[in-house]
Amino acid sequence: MRINAERLHESLRELARIGATPGGGVTRLALSSEDRAARDLLRRWMEDAGLQVRVDDFGNMTGRRAGAQSGAAVLMASHIDTVRRGGRFDGAYGVLAALEVMRTLNDFDVTTRAPLELVNWTNEEGVRFEPAMLASGAVAGRFTPDYVYGRTDWDGATFGDELARIGYKGERQNRPGPIAAYLELHIEQGPVLEDAGLPVGVVEGIVGITWSEVTVEGHADHAGPSPMGLRRDALVAAARLIAGVDEIARTVEGAVGTVGRIAAEPNVINTIPGKVTLSVDFRHADPATLDTLVASLERLAREIAAETGVTMKVDRFWTSEPTPFAAEVVAAVQGAADELGLSSRRLWSGAGHDAKYVQDVAPSAMIFARSINGLSHCEEEYSAPEDLEAGANVLLLSALRLAGVEGERSSRKRG
Ligand SMILES: [Zn+2]
16 A cells, blocks of 8 residues: 555645745744634545544644544644745645545555544744744644733734634634554655665654753953954864854764854954854753763863953853653664665754654654755745655655554555
8 A cells, every 4th residue: 555646745845835935945934824724624525535634722724534443542742833935845745645645545445443533733934933843832832822811922923812713713622632652754864865865754852942041241342453362362262162062962872062152242344253152052962962062162261261362151051951851652664664665864853843742751762854955934945746655655654553454455546
């Protein structure tokens, strides 16, 4: 049994028309009118596939396909909201591949033992309403309903009002689950699979992230009359630290480190910079290694301060712990990829996904499909049709492994 790739691609094309941008991307912000139109289309598709559709108090949409047994379901989920001028596949691919799995099971007249549920999570991107993964986090108990409803966008519109406006404020009892296992298929959004020449990846977890703010204080002075030996230039010291962050991350297997934001004061052409603030983002799968990375940063800051005469303060202000996925769900994904004869590799997601919060409450794993040039959150985001097909087939076989198959008339061809 395999998915119908043409039907998957056609659905992806059709959904991508809602909020389409001139540059070939999509702008479909959470709870916007475009989001409503996309939800209406998804609802129609789910109903046409015979799914029982329900909407919960955060607008999460669930389509349930009954199994031979009642009770906990195997979930296949992602999101159809996008960033501004985002791509056509981030999120939408996971939702529509799950829909294609449902359609394929209908074609082949398969009854699974456990029920299957397709979920479209609200506001995964967090562009319009911060933070990201708001609604899956709320279902997992990380955020209260009041917190969620009170989030505001740049115009002061609240999540609660906008959810009601687009007609997708449902009932608490309609939340997804109970969840036997959770699968999320997504484009990789990174270059690892492409570099390795592999169509799919078996995702073992989501890396931990820690953010620090470094404040460097030197002495601002006129650029002309200050001899080089008598300066305390905060930006020169910061430059050494930035190069050091790169060096620290390179020496630790599996780590990444980024200085993405920097401000120099007074930022004037003929004044020696007196103060610099910069951000440091470290990511790794192991929480102890995150601590080590920050300790290395602090040690380096002390050394540079001692040598240059500036002061450096490192403030580690935010950490998101790594999320290892459930071994049995990862094994199901690996088994599905192997059964399909697909070369794959294990990897960790460097970006956040709803699976991070769902893993709090149910065994979860993710599947990645290769991204071209590792691009996403931009109009150039692209994955080859055959890779999208491969990922969807891994989703299909993973779901069957986890849900179990009760009956199948394998002689029946696709409708
Ligand atoms: Zn996404």
